[in-house]
Amino acid sequence: MKRYLLVLTLATACGGALSGPAATPPAVPSANDPAFMISGMRAWYLVQDAITAGDGAIDATIAAPAGVETVDVWLGDKPGIRLPVVDGKFRWQQDLSALAPGDYDVLFAADGATTAFAKRTIHRSAPLYFFIATDWDFAEPGENSTIIMDAMRRKHPSLVFTHFVGPYTYTDPQLAPARRTAITNWLHDAQAKGDEIGLHIHPYCNFVTHAQVTCITDQSTVYPMDASGYTVKVAAYDETTFGKLLDAADALFMANGLGKPVTFRAGGWTADLGTVKALASHGYVADSSALNWARLEEWQNQGTGELYRWNMANWTPIGDTSQPYYPSDTSVLMPGLLPLSILEVPDNGIMADYVSADEMKQIAAANWNGKALPSAKTLMFGFHPSVQLPLQNTDRIYGILDYADAHLAEKDRGPLVYAVLKDMPQVFKK
Secondary structure, three states: OOEEEEEEOEEOOOOOOOOOOOOOOOEOOOOOOOOOEEEOOOOEEEOOOOOOOOOOEEEEEEEOOOOOOEEEEEEOOOOOEOOOEEOOEEEEEEEOOOOOOEEEEEEEEEOOOOEOOEEEEEEEEOOEEEEEEEEOOOOOOOHHHHHHHHHHHHHOOOOOEEEEEOHHHHOOOOOOHHHHHHHHHHHHHHHHOOOEEEEEEOOOHHHHHHOOOOOOOOOEOOOOOOOOOOOEOHHHOOHHHHHHHHHHHHHHHHHOOOOOOOEEEEHHHOOOHHHHHHHHHOOOOEEOOOEOHHHHHHHOOOOOOHHHHHHHHHOOOOOOOOOOEOOEOOOOOOOOOOEOOOEEOOEOOOEOOOOOHHHHHHHHHHHOOOOOOOOOEEEEEEEOOOOOOOHHHHHHHHHHHHHHHOOEHHHOOOOEEEOOHHHHHHHOOO
């Protein structure tokens, strides 16, 4: 990342001992002088995009000791400027609209001194969009899971979830009507708090037959045969047939007041080009089935091992740092001359079920090195809500949320912005 030098000169409105800024910037101080109080200056200034307002200007004040007449200012290779005194303090108002992303050192020097009285650093950065996704594999996510998610939100108030909810909540005959109502009410409340309700499909036969489609049972990723349909590949259903499943899911969600889902993740991440084409033609704007498959090594020897093999073969180039793209009409893995109208946002952090706390930190560090980002990036983690949600998975998610809060842009701690998936096509355009 290119590093710039930003040096500021402030002056009284009535002038002072110097006629203008010195021709060269001052030396960096060994320590900042506590006699000068700098207020209103952020460390992180985000670049505006379609969903983030950004920070268009610096507006800071410097309270200087009595008798100080000037503080010199330079910005990169531009000529020095002087700013007025307002209400007894030096006022720095700097338009950032033309300032390129980067990390800039800021030096403040008083009365033409050859050594600055303070050094600060500002980061002009694009946002790092951060997602917590929940994959609803089961008709019953478990009351314990919704309690845990509510607790996560209380501890991390800026958090919003992208919930990939299964339509089988509304077709499973084993789920009691009272629980179905309670789950639906919880989802309504989650939406009111800013969460997104996307769609997750494991092709359970109770849902597939509801959609008036013949249930496939012999393409499981875990067993030779799965009569429930749960572990069957989503890609087992061709584009036309999968479109019927989408129509049925949309109707169920809308009938229960959840609105039409517009984002998707395939159960087991087993989406292929036909899946994504069907999504695009049925009003879905983003998919997150592209998997950082190498982090799924726990599944290499489970069952038939097909889950790991399938993802390795079908998502070969997807890894820790994979970023959004528009698949082509001939490849789900890369853009082309004829991109589809649906954004693929890779699940680069995969699920807490399969990555340790240390692995989560490794993935986060691979995506952001602490410096200003030249363009927007995405970082996604998640977990499976279930009746038996393991404590270790909850602890891992709390850990990555602590990481996120430590770098939140709204707290001036970094470029991180909590986001929901449906907004990403506004940021990453074709």
